Amino acid sequence: MTTRRLTELRGGRIYDPTHGVDGESRSLFIDDSGHIAAAPRTPAEITQTLDVDGCVVMAGGVDIHTHIGGGKVNLARMMLPEEHLASLVGRDRHPWPGSGVATPSTLTAGYRYAEMGYTACFEPAMLPANAREAHMELADTPIVDKGAYALLGNDDFLLRRLAAGAPDSEIADYIAWTLHASQAMAIKVVNPGGINAFKFNQRKLDLDEENTAYGITPRQILLSLARNLNHLGVTHPLHIHGCNLGVPGNVNTTLATIAGLEGLPAHLTHVQFHSYGVEGDRKFSSGALAIAEAVNRSPNISVDVGQIMFGQTVTESGDSMRQHAGSAFASPRKSVLMDIECDAGCGVVPFHYRDRNFVNALQWIIGLELFLSVGDPWRIFLTTDHPNGAPFTSYPHLIRLLMDRSFRRDMLATLMPEAVAASNLASLDREYSLYEIAILTRAGPARSLGLANLGHLGVGARADIAVYREHADRERMFSSARYVFKSGQVVVQDGRVVAAPNGATHVTRAEYDAGITRSLDDYFARYMSVRRRNLMVSDAEIEDLGRSPLCIHSTRRQG
Template identity: 40%
Template sequence: MELLIKNGFVFDPINGINSEKMDIAIKNGKIVDSIQEKNAKVIDASGLTVMPGGVDIHSHIAGGEVNAGRLLRPEDHVKDVERKTAITRSGVGYSIPSTFTTGYRYSRMGYTTIMNPSMSPLEAKHTHEELSDIPMVDKASYPLLGDWWFVLEYLQKGDLEECARHIAWMMETVKGYAIKIVNPGGLESWGFGRNVHSIDDRVPGFDVTPREIICGLCKVNKMLNLPHTIHLHTNNLGVPGNYATTLETMKCLEDLAGDDKPVAHITHLQFSSYKGRDWRTMKSGAEEIANYVNNHSHLTMDMGQVIFTDTTTMTADGPFQFNLYNLTGHKWVNHDVETETSGGIVPFRYRRKNVVNATQWSIGLELALLIKDPWKIFLTTDHPNGGPFTAYPKIIAWLISKKARMATLKRTHPKAIKRSILSSIDREMSLYEIAVVTRGGTSKALGLKHKGHLGVGADGDVAIYDLNPESIDLPTDYKVVRKAFSRAKYTIKGGQVLVKDGEVLQEMYGKTMWLNVETDEPCRIPEEMKTKFRDYWTVEFDNYPVSDHYLRSQSPITVKASI
């Protein structure tokens, strides 16, 4: 099947194309130089914006926690029901949509690749079953390895090479894509009802500190040549005054940056950028963080923007969720995954008239706007923690228009304006920069060679939006932009038109990507490990790996490690 997209205004940041009028040709699911027009299906994109398909770097769409969240919140579903159509299945939303609905909604917004950022290895089978049920997008999952006992033991021994081999084996076993670290050391402590409060606290039961876990895994990541960096959720997340911990974490990674390439991705940075002693004095620490990031190039980040809505927070950070439960008195699920990680779920409503929530809202935008290089900070809501992913168009409107920001800021708590410097920021992003923060940058940070750009050989994933960059004035017509990004004119995945005018035309299942890391020596899975499985796990060692039939269709990516 051949497809020709004619005369669109193309934004392709990876190839440096900024609003050029050109044709995009797709043959057999890949982008090619040119094709014969008479054999191809032609889409006339004149006066429309053409971008690569969206790539989301951090969105909880599947796994044990997401599903527990669904069970916890019937009231979330009852208010957002999608009827079945001739093509799509029925489903429910809102903050934790059912699998099919998740796929359709992403596709309607022009997204084609989604990264599910937390998968406890024990629940990998469940996660992959759910991912297989999400249509319309390609996806991958990051296993939680920061508090995995074997990793902690290897780090304690200082045996990084064996640790690397073990992680290479884990990636293949659980079909993961990157190393996810959540509150390093804190999750293990939470098993004993405690937490770590700085990156130099000792982890109970192990002779390591969060600093050693972060640096150790960062080195391991380099040894294995993994496409993405370590994906880090910092210590002390969601605690006033935590910007100091975040800065310290960033600094401890400085030495590991060899060339100009980033060595770590700090996720949902907004939740890690608070100043103040307690919630009453809490204010934005975005300026300090942004200053640091502007002067260093070893990090990438994503926003974790907060939306004023009723949502469900879920992280593997058990102690943080416990604090949130104490703060709200809402329902709470505490989820302990044997020797691997913890987790928690608490419903939460971000309110305009709450000074803390309004400040959180400002911090996300401040970070995105104060960090000058859009290749460093990407657009996310940490779905569903800051708000559902369906709010991305709203965030785009806030980023491109000061008017839009001020309109929302005026409706928030009056004290919130003074607690951040958002009202003094004049920067307004261009469509090119939006293309960076939603597809180009994320794809580059993830090391996805065939996604997020429209160069020859890339996957035929294209999003076309009903926006004419020549006639529209972005800052004043932000409502038009918001509408355009929430309903893609066309979403094309692998050369197939999936969505037209915001309606799903056909259902198609994407692939699950995972890493096949080749090491010189294979990982020694010692007898000791098998005995440990007997002693500490509820599953047998032989039942642990995710076998192929859990993945509907897969695309293993082979990586050659340097050990």
């Protein structure tokens, strides 16, 4: 038997919620294939030792929802030279120059994620028509593993087939084909049917309101997609950006959406933007408690928060309907809106969240109320809906807000008193533990996505590891990792990127009947501007042109 060559991380405190490990002091071993290894049989197997005495050791972070690549992100970059001029970063800091905070250049995004100990990022809004470009951007995002969710639910093909009463088997085939064609990890729906309805000048679409062109309601779309994804056995459930984003009173839409899913697994994203009531003089109030209670009693539902932070950012969304409404509040005053390829749309609106603004202050409060009121940390994930609520670089600050009650109260005290008075945040005593933070930022998202060997530190897991120096100021602690390993290689040391390998691209493959490709061939030939096969992104494009390993997660149909 050949001798293993192991690297020992010695003296760290390990937080690995997947295995119930809560701050246990022990060594962690990495083998030379880049995986976590069992303890050595003889000391001779240890060829390298890194002393991380007293440091906190977690699996690399997994961001389940971050807009880092694709057409709307690149449009935002082009639209905002002021943001990039103010944040140039050179080789003195990173292996390759770049710029941007809310819309960082791709390499800069990869380096910054790694510096914070994140090793996997998922782009949540990839239009199949834009998939090739989105993957090219992700391929130029170094270090982190990546994947993307394909958008369905506003595409004319699906709406036509639903209107025609197509059987579930056909919808499931179409979903499976879309996953394959766009090399996607999961399926996302944005304002179901609403982006399409906006093309026909509908300005809002409630859960049970018909899209005038097809006579289909958001509820029908949600149920069809959620049911068929479940049927296909795709691990990550339907990723839902619901109706009425940002609209006061949308808490009722969100509650009705949760109830309407009829127990089917689903993920509600940036739920902060969907938790607004209409109480009070200003007709804007927190619906966080009602949403948290609904989530708490619905084990089929997971959420991510989409916390906002005060300052300048830019909102990028497929939701052209709601982004058009939001463009009235653009700051600076410019915005992009697109109708896209019978697929969906997008809107890019720069925005400045202000702590002296009642609505913005309450949005900040609502996000934190959600974090502190949802009981099960395995069903709530830490996001800012980068960059829509705030750039991802604000995660360490957010972690401190969650872990440090007195810091949170100090911050709350700086907000406008009317907003503070309208909330019960001051009375929420909960403080997240390191163990729970490890769930919110790695173990939970990895489990939800079905990434079996990421997000934990069990034997055989990929050695994507973050090591943080213990510090009472959790913001400082999580801003800059002492070490980050990617597949066993040190990529960050003392907060500096020291190596920048390419991460893998994760995709989900589900089986589909060839019949769907024939109907799609016909549909594309008649109506689309490209042929079906030219829309499809090949494995070779991901692997060779993108210089990125392809990690395929296969599924099996249920029942």
